[in-house]
Amino acid sequence: MDISFIRPDWKVEKIEIATLNGERARSAGSNGRLGDHGKSCSARVARVTIDGEAGFGNTGLLTEEMAEAVVGMRLIDLFDENGRVLERYRIPLEYPILDWIGRRRNLPVYELVSAGRRKPGTPLVVPCYDTSLYFDDLHLKNDRDAVELLKEEAAQGFAKGHRNFKIKVGRGGRHMPLREGTERDIAIIHGVAEVAGPAGKIMIDANNAYNLNLTKEVLAAAADVNLHWIEEAFHEDDALYADLKDWLRRRGQNVLVADGEGLASPHLVNWAKKGLVDVLQYDIIYPGFTHWLELGARLDEWGLRSAPHCYGSAYGIYALGHVAAAIENFEFVEYDDIAIEGMDASAYRVENGLFYVPDKAGFGLDFDEERFAGQVRATGWSR
Structure with missing residues (x-):
């Protein structure tokens, strides 16, 4: 992914975590190894604020200690030289970060990662x-x-x-x-x-x-x-x-x-x-x-x-x-x-x-x- 547009002064300003609840359209029963899956579902979502703008996304394994360490970091330092989110930040933060980049550039994430596989602007x-x-x-x-x-x-x-x-x-x-x-x-x-x-x-x-x-x-x-x-x-x-x-x-x-x-x-x-x-x-x-x-x-x-x-x-x-x-x-x-x-x-x-x-x-x-x-x-x- 091209990250050349990221300014060196853009820093992570705030990280917020919440659980959003929801339901399946129909309750799900058992499978070959587990019992009833039920109807209730939830999503653990992070809102990450960078340069006054927020990105939202699924988060997992993000601790408060990691969040404290990331707040204040430069956005560019969350990526490697190939434009990929560094391994240690992927599961905790890759989704809100990628969402933020898409929002900042006014592009869907798929346009950011398609690497020339598709004609831009096509459905x-x-x-x-x-x-x-x-x-x-x-x-x-x-x-x-x-x-x-x-x-x-x-x-x-x-x-x-x-x-x-x-x-x-x-x-x-x-x-x-x-x-x-x-x-x-x-x-x-x-x-x-x-x-x-x-x-x-x-x-x-x-x-x-x-x-x-x-x-x-x-x-x-x-x-x-x-x-x-x-x-x-x-x-x-x-x-x-x-x-x-x-x-x-x-x-x-x-x-x-x-x-x-x-x-x-x-x-x-x-x-x-x-x-x-x-x-x-x-x-x-x-x-x-x-x-x-x-x-x-x-x-x-x-x-x-x-x-x-x-x-x-x-x-x-x-x-x-x-x-x-x-x-x-x-x-x-x-x-x-x-x-x-x-x-x-x-x-x-x-x-x-x-x-x-x-x-x-x-x-x-x-x-x-x-x-x-x-x-x-x-x-x-x-x-």
């Missing part, structure tokens, strides 16, 4: 998928009723503009008996695919609740579905990945293998370079936006695909739209329908399976400054 439109299809059916005894419920939920997403869907699978890993849970997974995959239609892409995510043989069984049963990837089928293991990839090749089944969310193996990127994984999914908040600018460039060089994870992060949804402009082989925005009080995302929209990123300064989000100030007093702090 940014990115594929997206509905990520809300959890185990909302565990109370139902009948598979037919379970399928109808998940089809109804997918239809809600379809009505909101989605055409691609990710389905949580792995019911037999914890929440149901193994055979019954696996059969229900397969039935629900087919039911949601009916809603998506032949052009809609289906992703399935087991949250490591399968093993290799169960993965093959489900993929074989879903061979008639437009299945785009299987995500976190089992805990990362290069021998099992090699077996799965060989099995898919011999069958001629074009399903991608995706992984990288959560406590991913440190060997995962190297395994991907060897052709054992197709799509990398490290989180957009941890390790973050700048990390993805660097990793995405490397994955592009290697012919691999990027699909940053962001479930549960209302801010991350919108950040994904911007980082997509910098990554050639970017797959999808993971869309979790969340409304956060005091954070206005109405400039963004989903239509026909696409995520439209607004041509607004910074990350394109507007914050209710009075509400934010109240939440600083109630739930946060300032330095």
